[in-house]
Amino acid sequence: MRTDVGHLQDLLAASAERHADRTAIVGTDEAMTYAELDGAVNRVAHVLLAHGVTAGARVCVLAEKAPWTIAALIGTLRAGGAYVPVDPAGPATRVARIIGAAEPAVVLVDAPSRPLLDEVLAELPGPGRVGGPTVGSLDDAPGEFTRADLFGASPEAPNVAPADLAHLLFTSGSTGAPKGVMITHDTVLAFVDWAVRHFGTKAGDRISGHPPLHFDLSTFDIYATLAAGAELHLVPGSLGVDPRGTAAFIRDRALTQWFSVPSVLTYLARFDAVAQDDFPALERLLWCGEVLPTPVLAHWMRRLPHVRFTNLYGPTEATIASSFHDVPQVPADETVPVPIGRACDGERLLVLSDGRETPPGEIGELYLGGVGLSPGYWRDQEKTDAAFVTGPDGERIYRTGDLARVDDDGVVHFLGRADSQVKSRGYRIELGEIEAALATVPGIRECAVVGVDTGGFEGTTICCAYSVAEGHVLPATDVRRQVGDLVPKYMVPARWAEMDDLPHNVNGKIDRPALRERFAPAGATTGGR
Template identity: 70%
Template structure:
């Protein structure tokens, strides 16, 4: 199977002068030849700094052309990259760093405060390289900078290779993030399928919307490089500005847009898309959560020239394992969009008590095939619990999703079986949020639940808590404390302070009752 860095090398040989990356500002650009040379230099610097095949390299930086180059440069050094959200609290990132044990951290100015925080957390022996000018925080200085890299010869180092490409850390129910191991083979298999299915070609202009620590970005990067197309890095500053996001799609003349559904929902609700808008757009893809059918119908009516595809799959099965090309505007907007049929080399199995569920019957969804991860980084117990043997003897992944298969073999997603939710495309273990809340001084008891309040962001995270005797913990103080412990997308949006949390007959916290507390009361009819 092709290694991921070789996708860039092949395109650079075919079309060295073609544009590969365009930065968020539209000004910074790298051709395929330039990107190939930059990644060679980064690889050389890493090897010179002692990075060996199989070593991990942490990447804590904003999404820029040089940050993308750092990922590929790490692969050319035979190493494994670990993209980290530089906006996350230092306490959480420190857990990831201790688990991954990177030889080098590659950072930019956005991560200066974070790296200072990591040193304060006891990680004082970090080797930090800067992707910009030299970095200097209160507790560290960078060992090398972009100018040092640029001074090197653009020669690809001759090193051994590791089958792992990167580690993606996802939310863990114990409060400790889980590192999903992603191999070159896993990603290249999906890229091969995607190039054939979507027909990506040189000259295409592809969006890069998801953050780099989110596995959807893997598809954007490597499918684009494999096709010799242009990757347009979407500014994080667009945030939830619907009209600026629409303008980006329009002005960049994108041929493909790929994002989580909450972005599409937001653009629709703010009427940011005009009739027959985005004339260059050929396909619109989404993944990560359920796209409400009325929102899909809205987009399809606005953009009849665009092909719409729903992708489904967890990080453990590499980007997506199934797809559904929506043939026409849905006639019944109350019916959810299917997650479809398996991608090439993948399998979707719906089981009921370990046996295949009959057609139309509900069961738990498992995934098998070429996209499966080897498991969780240095955690055999979690790996063995999630990756099991199926009825036919194949290795399959327990998704925790409920599904059914219809008479035509199309799979329909029906919800979660556990406390894991999707919010704004992020997979979140509510147990990790509870763990953070419980660490706040003054909390006696807490429960975190996910409630569908009909918002664009998906499931809303809600927290109820009681306070220890003699303590005072207003919601604003609680929110500030939790924000210092978790990424913003994991901080509960709704809070309730109670004298006692409701209990069921077994003495356990009654979470269904709490969910109902957070639901708005129905409006009285006039």
């Protein structure tokens, strides 16, 4: 099927007309039909318009994953605005940076997240002050308006073009400040149109909603489900540390599609949570965000021979994913990594060396082009110009910072990072942001953060080495606590080493390869930063 709509919010409206009484979204203790979700979206849009949301205005949504939170995201679009999903588990300092950078007209918050918002607003212009955002509650907690105030049929929203901003997704920044990636309606619609056709998503499918809403993979879950008239089953965050609970969720909800980062699949395999021929309703299993170890994939494919397995690849800047690889059979050689495959419709993958496409088998840097490219970084033309460049044929392309090669059949293989960015637990992390946080800890003399493949389920393990200034005592537990106040939990280093002096190379720079060797398991080799 084709979406044939111009804006993301139109996907819901079209399915609400066709499937009004079908279940659209299922949360922990609440579900909505398509008609109910469409009505909730209208109510949100009306109140946002009444509180000054205009075309292109930002609305920050600081709330846990729930049906009304999804309604808040889509309601923002229906009001002509652009939403900014903010991690409710993030530290106040980082949340304040994101809200400050987005300059929202409104912040929508749920009751569990309200204490965090109150802490954040203490650092920003508050409600009622010039420049301060209006605060609206997604439940019945105090605010300038609450869910009880939301009302109305579909509003007359400001005119927004398909190429206009739909949402801002803030990712880790190398300077210590999160950077906002601009995502437009048409880039998401292009991927959703391809994905619904490629995977055969249909009404009645039961789709997992595993990633947090500030993670771009959730965009696919939400809008592909709505486009097909399927059911979106929101996976509770608490299941992230409960492999048997996660398996039970897939089984009990009779999910037909599961999509997550590979670390979840590795975790379930490690604890042997999936039985032979388990999940009889499951039709397809997708992963994206990091490398899935081939032995783990083989484990899943042997256990679930009835399931179709697909690897998706793509950074936030290229909108969800740019390439795919449908794995045809259980890998014969489990030492060979799974390819990232071929470009999705409308996308382009280029492996370049010195500005020219490499011949088959030669290693180069991976660039992306096509319909999924973001306009760039929010209010940062310098970063945009550095990342989005002109390709050999004069087209606009994105520099991923990944190394890759193309084989004789035109299939692309990922070979690792070329810079300081790593993937851990599915999150893209700039090690420089962690180092910037460490630099604020009193008593730190010198520090470095490296990513090391230690064979853990999380992917790359983040490791920190530091030295202490004279007269200070800084146990790793104290440093970890202070860094945890500045960066999200998934960015806090897992391994620590206090050293008298960090190693340096002949140029006087910190010897990061030596640090990786120090943290690497015995007998392992290391690469990357």
